Amino acid sequence: MASVASMLSRVRRLEAARAAPLSPFAQAYGSLTAFEAEVQAEIDAGTLDSVDMPIILASIRKWDRERIWSAWRRDRVWEFGK
Template sequence: MSAARSLLSRVRRLEAARTAPRSAFEHAFGSLEAFTSEVQAGIDAGTFDRIDMPMVLNAIRRWHTDGEFGAWQRNRVMERHG
């Protein structure tokens, strides 16, 4: 019985290690959508550049969607692009 509990505990740890960590945007703003709406408000107000910032937002969305924000922590960036 203790072997089964030990195995279940190990499986839980392995599954927890495989889940993607939250991105910096989720930590700071709660979600990527909240960050995007705040930046869009800055673009509309003239705080951010109307030409460059949408491109930056698109890059951040892709970085977030592809899960690249956690790859550097796991040293797996080259596995995805190599």
């Protein structure tokens, strides 16, 4: 029975290691939506540029959706060219 328990423990560790990591926005703000809401509030307050920031947010949405944020790690950029 101990071997079954250790095998289950190992499978859990392997599955956790294989799970996709959270994006930097999900780590910092809880979700990309929360980040967008905060940026929109700053745009409305006049703190951020109302012309450039929506374009930047669209780029960040694409970056987050396609999980390009994980490409910064060494040698990971080439994975996206396949």
